[in-house]
Amino acid sequence: MDKVKDDSASPTESCLVSRFAYYLDLREAEVSLLRSLEKAERHYQADSLIVSAGDPVNNLYVVKSGWLYSHNQLVDGSRLVVKIHHPGDIIGLNEMALHRSSTSLTTATETCLCPFAKADMDDVFLQSPRLTALLFSAFARDHVVLTDTLRAISRMQSPARIAFMMLDLISRLRINNREISDTFKMPLKQAVIGDALGLSNVSVSRSWSQMEKNGLLEKHGDQVTILDEAAMRNLCDFENRYRQIDISWFPEF
Amino acid sequence: MDKVKDDSASPTESCLVSRFAYYLDLREAEVSLLRSLEKAERHYQADSLIVSAGDPVNNLYVVKSGWLYSHNQLVDGSRLVVKIHHPGDIIGLNEMALHRSSTSLTTATETCLCPFAKADMDDVFLQSPRLTALLFSAFARDHVVLTDTLRAISRMQSPARIAFMMLDLISRLRINNREISDTFKMPLKQAVIGDALGLSNVSVSRSWSQMEKNGLLEKHGDQVTILDEAAMRNLCDFENRYRQIDISWFPEF
DNA sequence: CGCATAATTGATGGTTATCAAGACCAGTGG
């Protein structure tokens, strides 16, 4: 609990709680339900393999600090990065239906995770239909984002895909950290970016410098700055799915 | 209710119920919860636009008969087909979090749908945590399948993508109809297949005939036959995500 | 039979993968 400052709203508050409180005024019972998922804590170095594809799925994880990514291997050796995880994310919801994990999980930076058992989700379903609805909605939103990613990968060329990914990352970070305007820490290597976008590392490098030349963004060390957000949004037809969730239909309790 | 015979388990039983009963022994209360989603009925011709991207999301739909697809448009005019819907599917879970739909919905064949309100989902969340868990799991499974699709599109070439899609379709149909072995009715045009796989219609045509020449599958009219399923599974590293759902952690009620 | 739509086939070009070599960078130890 020492390097939370980079990414979370406040060191004393749970990222998970602040994430959900962004969309819905949480009641005390709901907050404590969420907090109960963060009792355990485990620390990992950068580039650690935490879960291997094929492992039994027993735990989910709340990310307390650090970045990670879920990925899997193709037969030909190439890799797909399915999702980048940030503080406040719940890792493993996708895998809930499976006995064995479909993806591996690797840290991109030093990381603190809170593992909890699948069956702990029962408490949420049993005790709070309203929180269930929010969880479900956030998951549905992730589904739509995955669809957006599919759209980018299947029909857009290299620079547009990169624009999409960077806008997605910064949009998500802004939910937890209102201070972020146009610069954020982006610790991913180009090979990881490529594997998330169906590109080679070489292609990422080339397109990135092209985009810098065009004044879209720039990178110094870990720090990425979006210079012309309008142009980037335009390039990949970006829609921010994180700003709002429709809570109008939620049950009362 | 006249052409259900093609795709559903039995004309007298709800496709939706039989779908979920495949994974879990449903109690009477759960069955009637599900049936309550199928009260209304609306019929459509083939190639009808039912929802446009941008429309307010008020309804979800249970598919009673027919095929449909969700799609959206890119700026350059090309199209992405997000998902193919079959009888027993619930359409619109992804859109639950949104005020306005991110996708359009079009019928591929003559279709019968049962619309119900978003807020009807409250009943499920409130009355049956166990059914909620199942619904959540099925949704999570769809998430994993979307991930598999991403893998195919981002890293596999044309014939492997087609193999993936055909295996996905037949695997889903087999859940509702045990009689299907290696032949099924596939009413989608090549342009739709292409838009679902990030390919042009031309590319689908070429790869398909190549695959026929190699003895992988064949097509006569609407009827597709998988001739060498092992080879096709091998080609795209296919994993059937529909056969089983992990229900071990579900709450008791 | 004739029309509209879908599927096929051929020719061309663009985007990106792949391979390979070199530059850069940070950390290490002499």
Next chain:
DNA sequence: CCACTGGTCTTGATAACCATCAATTATGCG
């Protein structure tokens, strides 16, 4: 202070896959 090292990023050359365009054939339906 400087060489050394492992990793990442860059840059160039080549080739493959697929999109696109266009023309022809096939299919289905009134």
